Amino acid sequence: MLRNLFVLAMLGLLVAPLAVAQPNWQAAPLYGTVSLETGFTPDPAAVDVTAGGPDENSVEGCNGYINSGAPDVDLNFETDGSLPLKLYVRSSTDTVILVNLPDGEWVCNDDYDGTSAAVLLDDPISGNYNIWIGTFGESDGEPATLYITELPDVELYAGADASQRVLNMNSGFEPDPASYDIAVGGNAYNPIDGCNGFVNADAPDVTLNFDTDGGLPLYVYAQPNEEEDLTMLVALPDGEYICNDDADGLDPGLMIEEPESGRYSVWVGSFRARARTETASRGTLFFSEIEGPTSEGGFDDFDDMDMSYSGGEDISLFAAPTFGTLRLEPGFLPDPETVSVDIGGGDPMSVSGPGCAGVINNAAPDVNLVYGDGGRMLSFYVESSADATMLISLPNGEWMCNDDYTGTNPGILIDDPEEGLYNVWVGAFSEDSSGATGTLYVSESEPADG
Numbered sequence: 162m163l164r165n166l167f168v169l170a171m172l173g174l175l176v177a178p179l180a181v182a183q184p185n186w187q188a189a190p191l192y193g194t195v196s197l198e199t200g201f202t203p204d205p206a207a208v209d210v211t212a213g214g215p216d217e218n219s220v221e222g223c224n225g226y227i228n229s230g231a232p233d234v235d236l237n238f239e240t241d242g243s244l245p246l247k248l249y250v251r252s253s254t255d256t257v258i259l260v261n262l263p264d265g266e267w268v269c270n271d272d273y274d275g276t277s278a279a280v281l282l283d284d285p286i287s288g289n290y291n292i293w294i295g296t297f298g299e300s301d302g303e304p305a306t307l308y309i310t311e312l313p314d315v316e317l318y319a320g321a322d323a324s325q326r327v328l329n330m331n332s333g334f335e336p337d338p339a340s341y342d343i344a345v346g347g348n349a350y351n352p353i354d355g356c357n358g359f360v361n362a363d364a365p366d367v368t369l370n371f372d373t374d375g376g377l378p379l380y381v382y383a384q385p386n387e388e389e390d391l392t393m394l395v396a397l398p399d400g401e402y403i404c405n406d407d408a409d410g411l412d413p414g415l416m417i418e419e420p421e422s423g424r425y426s427v428w429v430g431s432f433r434a435r436a437r438t439e440t441a442s443r444g445t446l447f448f449s450e451i452e453g454p455t456s457e458g459g460f461d462d463f464d465d466m467d468m469s470y471s472g473g474e475d476i477s478l479f480a481a482p483t484f485g486t487l488r489l490e491p492g493f494l495p496d497p498e499t500v501s502v503d504i505g506g507g508d509p510m511s512v513s514g515p516g517c518a519g520v521i522n523n524a525a526p527d528v529n530l531v532y533g534d535g536g537r538m539l540s541f542y543v544e545s546s547a548d549a550t551m552l553i554s555l556p557n558g559e560w561m562c563n564d565d566y567t568g569t570n571p572g573i574l575i576d577d578p579e580e581g582l583y584n585v586w587v588g589a590f591s592e593d594s595s596g597a598t599g600t601l602y603v604s605e606s607e608p609a610d611g
Contacts, residue, residue: 183219186261186291188231197309198239205310208234209438212256212305213296223269225257225295232261234307236290244311248292249279251348251359251434252305255297263288271297274350275359277434281313304436306348315352319396319426321364330448332373338380338449343367344441345383345391346431356404358392358430365396365426367446375419380453382414383429385444390432398423405456406432410565414454457567470514470560478554478584480525487603490533497604502527504549504599505589510562512552516571517562519550519588520595526554526584528601534580542572542608543587545599550588556581564590572608 192210214228238246250256258278259269263286273279276297294305325343347361360366371379383391393413394404398421408414413429429446447453484502506522521527532539543549551571553561556579566572569590589595602608 183267184216184227184229184259184261184293185231190232190235190291191228192234194235194237195309196237199241199244199311201311204312205308207309207437208307209436210234210294210305210307211302212250212252212254212294213300213302218257218259218269218295220259220267220269223257223259223267224271225297226299227257227259227293227295232291233294234292236292236309237288238285238290239287240285242284242286245313246282246285247279247310247313248290249273249308249310250277250294250305251308251436252277252303253433253435253439254300254303254305256305257295257297259293259295261291262286263290275357275432275434277350304438306436306438308348315349315362317349317352317360317362317396317428318364323368323426324361324364324366326367328367328369328448330369330371332371332377332450334448334450337451338447338453341367341446342386343429343444343446345385345389345429345444346433346435346441347428348434348437350434351392351394351404351430353394353402353404356392356394356402357406358432359434360392360394360428360430366429367427369425369427369448370423371420371425372422373420375421377450379417379420380414380449380451380455381417381425381427381447382408382412382449382453383444383446384412385442387442389442389444391444392430392432394428394430396426397421398425403456407565407568408456409454412454414456416453416455470512470517470562473512473554473560475508475511476521476523476554476586477525482526482529482584483522484528484601486529486531488531489603491536491605493605496606497602500528500601500603502587502599502601504543504545504547504587504597505592505595507592507595510550510552510588512560512562514560514562516550516564517552518564519590520592521552521586521588527587528585530583530585530603532578532580532583536578536605537576538605538607539575539578540572540602540604540607541583541585542566542602542604543570543599544602545570545597547594547597547599548590549594549599550590552586552588554584555579556583567608574607
């Protein structure tokens with residue numbers, strides 16, 4: 162049963178005074194009247210509506226656009242006061258909710274779960290509730306579902322039969338990666354602390370019965386079949402939950418370093434919700450023992466990737482670097498060395514290969530590094546509030562690129578680095594982000610979050 166997260170402090174809930182031109186709560190509701198009493202089943206009750214309308218919400222302190230001429234839904238509710246009442250919305254659009262309570266007070270909410278609206282009443286009273294489902298921005302109308310519940314806690318049924326696929330695999334499985342087409346997302350806001358997105362709480366999407374000696378890692382990752390921001394949640398055989406939102410761009414991925422034999426319950430969620438009437442998006446779920454994007458960000462195990470690069474003829478290697486030159490010998494201190502930079506530029510990155518993306522300044526490197534002989538590892542990474550990328554010309558004339566190593570920050574690790582000149586460009590994934598500030602780190606160890 163779909164249940165929703167109980168948030169004790171009603172985030173964004175407003176008790177609003179009446180404005181001069183209030184919505185018409187006395188009109189017949191557009192999508193009907195629901196009559197319920199405490200203990201109703203099924204719980205939640207659901208009504209499909211079209212969110213939004215032509216009128217800006219006129220109740221003071223409330224956001225969005227509604228049809229002020231009539232409520233969307235009326236709820237006649239008889240309660241003994243023993244349970245809270247929650248009204249929440251699921252839609253792929255950014256919704257708002259407005260409720261006229263039986264005592265004449267107005268309450269509203271914009272973003273309760275992500276961009277989904279909800280009103281939680283700890284001590285509901287009996288009577289008629291007039292409910293409007295709006296949209297944050299002007300809209301011609303978007304599919305939405307109003308849910309009514311007395312069960313405010315989400316429970317994930319990790320032990321339930323998988324809703325889509327049951328897999329049985331042994332370590333050494335082929336082909337690797339194994340891939341499976343699945344529907345993604347759901348209507349329950351992920352209740353696990355620190356996890357994002359909407360999932361199907363009634364059952365995992367996929368269960369994997371996995372037999373392994375733990376000698377190889379297990380990568381679990383997903384990619385959408387069309388544009389969609391996915392999330393991932395996995396229940397391990399010992400009952401622990403792990404999750405990820407953005408490991409490879411907006412795609413989720415997890416690495417289980419020493420997997421145990423047993424059952425893995427997997428949910429592939431979406432960052433946005435959807436109404437009951439909206440068709441679920443689809444994606445591809447992958448399992449691998451070789452490589453995959455990890456929760457720390459980036460695609461793990463560069464040794465197994467095709468690292469061939471080409472192009473770059475329009476990029477100047479010999480101009481004076483915009484933000485200076487570092488001269489470092491192995492064992493340098495402090496470690497890391499840092500350089501403040503402005504990311505991006507006006508030129509599309511003309512080198513092609515793994516991780517090459519964004520815009521740079523072709524006319525000059527951002528930073529040069531002259532590095533001595535004998536180093537065992539050299540790492541370059543960037544921290545920026547914007548989505549940064551990175552391009553490096555190595556002393557032997559080869560190129561290396563990276564886009565998302567840790568979240569949207571790039572990083573490049575070089576084992577057994579050569580002595581010589583390293584030209585570094587810190588790019589921006591989109592031209593709109595060019596000029597944002599960032600910090601380039603040069604170190605002889607891996608990034609702390611990488």
